[in-house]
Amino acid sequence: MSKPTPETPEFVLPAAVEQVWLEPFAAWLSKERRYSAHTVRNYRHAFVDFFRWLSTSGVAEKPFDELTRREMRDFVIEAQGRFDRRTLHLHVSGLRSFFRFWITRGRMARNPFTGIPLPKLEKRLPQFLTEVQMRSLLLGPQRLLDNESIDAFTAWRDRVVLELLYGGGLRVSELCNLTYAAIEKRAGVARIVGKGGKERLCPLGSVAMAVLQRWESEFAPSISTDAPVVVTRRHTVMKPREVQLLLKRYLALADLPLDLTPHKIRHSYATHLLNAGADLRLVQELLGHANLATTQIYTHVSVARLKAVHRTAHPRS
Template identity: 55%
Template sequence: MNLPDSVPYLDQFCDHLAHERRLSEYTVRNYRAAVVNFVSELIAVGKWKGDFASVSAIQVRSFLIEAGRSKARRTLHNQVSGLRAFYLYLRKQGLVENNPFTGLTLPKLDKPLPKFLTESQMRALLNAPILLWKDGKLGEFEAFRDSLILELLYGGGLRVSELCGLNHGQIDLGQGVARVHGKGRKQRLCPLGPVAVQCLKFFVQRFELEAALNAPVVCKRSGQRMEPRQVQKLLKTHLAAAELPLDMTPHKLRHSFATHLLDEGADLRAVQELLGHANLSTTQIYTHVSIARLKEAHKQAHPRA
């Protein structure tokens, strides 16, 4: 790939995303990569003239046709989202007149139902860290810390980034709730459940941890904050110990949280608020999970199915 020496206005755009729109570091990184990739492709075919105002809708369609041959549909959609946002920024700054990414028809995305663990599988996963410790396969600190991590992910429906960013000052132990900073730095209240709260109290007391307002809730032995990749890695250990599918991720524990709530009769809008979804349509996917399970049970058990 031909990498450009510099991309005009890209740094300013990323600053705008991070500080004004308050998008996550992950989203800013992906949007930056989308713009760099687009310019690189234009350079490769000799169409880059050094500015974005000269890019035509025909060039954009050609780019999408080529990208569609090598990229997954979701990847393509994500890249176009970044490029549309970039051109929207350029228009607001008066740097271009038109957005050539407006009105494009993209391949439809498949909408697979989210994967989740059943309640019995979830219990097995939650028990795994302590069982590993009792078997001498995991240190005591790691076992109780990992138990806390799993209880918070499942009990509060937290994103892994929200979990790793959580400080003691954001948790009201008396009320059993956490004030979480979610996507776009939006705040929401997450009930954690009595089990998660007890796990947190025990963890802090047992290992005499720093519980200052800005101290991380989940940490290493050194007291340093855990990173999302470290949480993903330890989850694999406990999935293997519980003989559960290894493709489960922290986000799929969030799927499990939502699915189990709806299975037990929780209101859809309440689940939307608990998850921090901006749109109800995002939360409705979990009703499809429950309906699919009901249909499968009917198919297997009903004589007329």
């Protein structure tokens, strides 16, 4: 029989624990740190799963401040049987944030997860499209319009979606939240509020701006400053899930893997910039990464590409 998890009805977080400990932490993540709803939900799940483990291990009545490093090591060992390494790292990151939050508020003196070793993450290079594949993907809406498979509104809306994702390197949530007030047309840039409320300027590119101008002049239901740029046929704000489904249509049309997500277009954007000689710190700023190490993963992609070319082209490879 499987152990109860946060998603199953066998375990319910005690109301007192939820109200006194979890809700203030979740509110701080959302309102002050401005974390995405997805991240807040993951951190909530991490805490509920952790408290479930405390309950089944017989230490749920123990004050958080008295939890030992040995107990936290036991939790990590047990969790390795239920989560992959990346998920485990994310859960522990959320729990460390939980304890740091309450330490700063004087309700705890130490963080029991400090120094707890975690299994090493396997190095995974981000998936990305080649420039040829990207061009094929971007031509999709026009191809469907030409053979009358979609109407002009849908074709130009979809072109805007794809061109902004690739031209600006936007996260899908940033695209869905984009309003006309954020776009400086003369400069061809958008002011994007990303993770943690961090603002950055994103050049959108001449092609994206031309597509956007055609969309505005002929199809957009509203171009008032607070109006969303990408909308559904019902003129409502597009949701990330709707953008994902839209992308799958054009991936299939371009004969590309259907598991590629909108975030892979962002990976492609970064990789193509670096392949063309863009400065790493500039790419970091364009992506809105807080740490340079996050951006450096794309240099590995570029190096891997160069090595592949060398292997196929050099006589001594």
